[in-house]
Amino acid sequence: MAEEKPRYLIFLGCVIPYRLSSYEVSTRKVLQALGVELVEMPEYNCCGFPMDPVNHDTMLTLAARNLCVAEREGLNILTLCNGCFGTLYKVNKTLKEEEEEREKINGYLKEFGMEFKGTIEVKHLVHVLTEDIGFEKIKGAVKKPLTNLRVAQHTGCHIVRPKKLIGKDDPEDPKLLKELIRLTGAKCLDYMDEAECCGNPIIGVNETIPFSMAKEKFDHIMDVGAQALITVCPFCHMMYDLNQPRIERAFNTKIGIPVLHYPQLLGLAMGFTPEELAINELRVKPTQLLEQI
Amino acid sequence: MSQTSQVIKAEELDPKFKYEISKIHGAEKLMLCFQCGTCTADCPVSRYSEFYRPRKIARMVQLGLKDRILSDKHLWICTTCYTCIDHCPQDVDVAHVIRVLRNMSVKHTNLMPLVYKELAGNLMKSGFVYMIPESRIRRREQAGLPPLPKTKPDEVAKVFELTGFTKLLENSETFEKVE
CATH class of the missing domain: 1.20.1050.140 (Glutathione S-transferase Yfyf (Class Pi); Chain A, domain 2)
Known part of the structure; x- marks a missing residue:
């Protein structure tokens, strides 16, 4: 059937x-x-x-x-x-x-x-991928495992919190996105305070606090040697990708961490080209990462 | 919260405020807060703000410092990450209490952050909270994406009217930043 x-x-x-x-x-x-x-x-x-x-x-x-x-x-x-x-x-x-x-x-x-x-x-x-399609089928669709890549995940808040209302995944130590990333062959690294908020919701009234929160996130993922950050929320993505040059200026530092939407990472592993996945539209270009795969 | 070094005078306390708040959906358990400070210790905003302390917000409500808390602009820097709700040992929905206070603050002070007025204006005009530029719509076509979904801004305006939002927008002055 x-x-x-x-x-x-x-x-x-x-x-x-x-x-x-x-x-x-x-x-x-x-x-x-x-x-x-x-x-x-x-x-x-x-x-x-x-x-x-x-x-x-x-x-x-x-x-x-x-x-x-x-x-x-x-x-x-x-x-x-x-x-x-x-x-x-x-x-x-x-x-x-x-x-x-x-x-x-x-x-x-x-x-x-x-x-x-x-x-x-x-x-x-994330739920459609893990609950409806399932890990086995996704694994089967991976044609070009990204075994050279070391990345970090940012699951974000509203997909897991408040736990008593959402009841999916573990808000303190989110695992679904990590497992999805590992299916692509990439290493998904653990880092400090993975569950911390991106800060973007208050950017309309205060920039200093969300920029500090995002800078701390970048510090933690750079400490473990991640080459990219993987997100599943456009609002979090804006904070880390579009705003990254402003965060660099605010702290007078170089970050240079590309931020990919999870389906872009999965798409690369499934054999789609960077153009097909609109990777060229990212603010921080993942040039080195693309050379490595 | 920025004013908590001030002396609290008995005449500024509203003894019924905590009951008024506790009746509202989301804030029912406010009275159970025993000031342990877990919400504040685990709050990512409190880490970077001198002023934002969810524990103090809860205490101010319990004490009845109605005018002070409702006119405190630091209510607007909660990111709604909901960590405080997940970690509260008394099961107080701290972030929801803050939402209740924000809603009440707009009514009480006729003030809201400018950004919400802008987003609401866009929403009434277009159905989206941002005005989607023409260039984006053209680029959707070029990228082979389906047209944007049709919106019903007139229905948004009607929802605003029915729920009292239009009146709030008309009556409110705005402020831009919260330090």
């Missing part, structure tokens, strides 16, 4: 269309090759997370509206962004489990002729 092909509504969020199509390009390449079918969101609005600090109900309603679109389509959501994942996953869970909250938000949604029913699931790219 033919295996059923996993099918998802792809939820791009805001950061990817704004700045990081490299993440989208490489994800689509890799998922297509691994037999995942992606359906475009017919109607989209921001997940809602950026509005949460100002008004919690606004966030809940924006998120629930997106969930209702997916329910109408009868498809589960796949996000590439940790922020979108955390928001949609937690709101989905809260509205499924808590009647009072569900009734309040459904009161707002009624105005759009919508009702949250709780019929779909929300997954991040």
